[in-house]
Amino acid sequence: MKKIKKIAVMTSGGDAPGMNAAIRSVVRACAYYRVSCVGIYRGYEGLIEGDFIELTARSVNNIINKGGTILKSARSKEFRTKEGRAKAYEHLKENNIEAMVVIGGDGSFTGAVIFNEEYKFPVIGIPGTIDNDIFGTTHTLGYDTALNTAVEAIDKIRDTASSHNRLFFVEVMGRDAGFIALNAGVGAGAEEILIPEEDLGLERMLESLKKSRRTGKSSSIVVVAEGDKSGKNVYELAQYVEENLPEYDVRVSVLGHMQRGGSPSCFDRVLASRLGVKSVELLLDGQTNLMVGLKNNEVISTSIAEAIKGGHSINQELLRVSDIMTT
Numbered sequence: 415m416k417k418i419k420k421i422a423v424m425t426s427g428g429d430a431p432g433m434n435a436a437i438r439s440v441v442r443a444c445a446y447y448r449v450s451c452v453g454i455y456r457g458y459e460g461l462i463e464g465d466f467i468e469l470t471a472r473s474v475n476n477i478i479n480k481g482g483t484i485l486k487s488a489r490s491k492e493f494r495t496k497e498g499r500a501k502a503y504e505h506l507k508e509n510n511i512e513a514m515v516v517i518g519g520d521g522s523f524t525g526a527v528i529f530n531e532e533y534k535f536p537v538i539g540i541p542g543t544i545d546n547d548i549f550g551t552t553h554t555l556g557y558d559t560a561l562n563t564a565v566e567a568i569d570k571i572r573d574t575a576s577s578h579n580r581l582f583f584v585e586v587m588g589r590d591a592g593f594i595a596l597n598a599g600v601g602a603g604a605e606e607i608l609i610p611e612e613d614l615g616l617e618r619m620l621e622s623l624k625k626s627r628r629t630g631k632s633s634s635i636v637v638v639a640e641g642d643k644s645g646k647n648v649y650e651l652a653q654y655v656e657e658n659l660p661e662y663d664v665r666v667s668v669l670g671h672m673q674r675g676g677s678p679s680c681f682d683r684v685l686a687s688r689l690g691v692k693s694v695e696l697l698l699d700g701q702t703n704l705m706v707g708l709k710n711n712e713v714i715s716t717s718i719a720e721a722i723k724g725g726h727s728i729n730q731e732l733l734r735v736s737d738i739m740t741t
């Protein structure tokens with residue numbers, strides 16, 4: 415088997431803390447194994463434009479602690495077209511790039527699988543998204559940091575909620591996944607948690623808030639995932655409670671993109687370092703179409719197709735714990 419001599423790395427989709435640590439790891443692993451490494455700017459967008467940079471072990475000094483991504487990220491419409499992917503392939507060929515590491519979420523992996531089908535181009539995925547909505551890994555890069563950011567913010571909201579005897583609806587990210595809401599909700603002691611995976615019902619929420627009042631709680635926090643199943647956004651939920659429980663003084667806080675920024679947690683830095691090394695080792699071993707991930711604290715690999723299609727399930731035990739905690 416011919417040894418790969420040049421590997422490219424990109425970050426794609428929504429950015430996530432820990433992406434820089436993963437870039438660093440891929441670049442340093444390439445240097446260790448004496449393989450050239452090229453960074454692709456702005457995900458598939460930069461691939462289509464041939465916006466590349468040579469990366470050496472020294473190019474990634476002092477980035478392990480930085481949020482965002484030095485390679486920048488994008489959502490590329492053109493890569494969804496055959497013509498766009500043909501341009502991308504030409505740039506890879508021109509630059510003698512023989513394999514690619516894609517750090518991103520399910521959409522980025524879908525693009526990688528299609529590209530591999532069309533051009534037989536070797537690809538490995540590193541799961542990088544705060545949403546944690548990828549099968550084949552218990553943790554995606556950025557998820558742990560985002561949880562800590564959300565919990566810190568909700569703690570602060572709790573201070574003011576408690577001083578004013580108010581009910582706060584706090585919206586956290588998670589368009590299709592409730593991992594951030596459920597875990598940050600339990601970690602911050604939320605009274606109710608609304609997630610896309612389960613429709614707990616608005617009646618149930620009203621009953622729970624009434625009970626909170628009856629049993630002596632003067633303030634409450636309800637954590638709502640962006641993609642909550644009730645179909646109501648956080649402002650509509652607040653209005654619904656105001657109309658049905660006028661005794662409550664309700665406020666809304668949307669945490670938004672602050673959850674995607676900031677210095678990565680130690681967990682995310684270590685995970686990124688492990689996954690980056692593994693991705694390069696798999697490519698040098700002649701493997702492709704795999705996503706690296708974590709299971710029982712072991713680095714494992716799953717076929718990318720399975721990682722995309724496998725779906726994600728919410729932890730029922732955690733839901734039960736959350737329920738018991740509202741007593």
Ligand SMILES: Nc1ncnc2c1ncn2[C@@H]1O[C@H](COP(=O)(O)OP(=O)(O)OP(=O)(O)O)[C@@H](O)[C@H]1O
Pocket residue numbers: 426427428429458488489490491492493494495518519520521522523524525526528542543544545
């Ligand atoms: N079906 C597809 N065909 C080709 N390319 C795709 C396809 N789906 C997604 N992509 C490419 O992957 C990019 C990133 O996908 P997407 O915007 O869904 O983010 P993601 O990787 O899922 O990350 P996150 O959900 O964390 O923001 C898209 O902008 C597009 O360029």
Ligand SMILES: O=P(O)(O)OC[C@H]1O[C@](O)(CO)[C@@H](O)[C@@H]1O
Pocket residue numbers: 427428429543544545587588589590640674
């Ligand atoms: O503002 P953007 O980049 O469109 O992304 C928002 C989405 O990205 C995510 O944070 C994932 O990165 C989702 O939870 C959220 O809905």
Ligand SMILES: [Mg+2]
Pocket residue numbers: 427519520521543
């Ligand atoms: Mg996604």
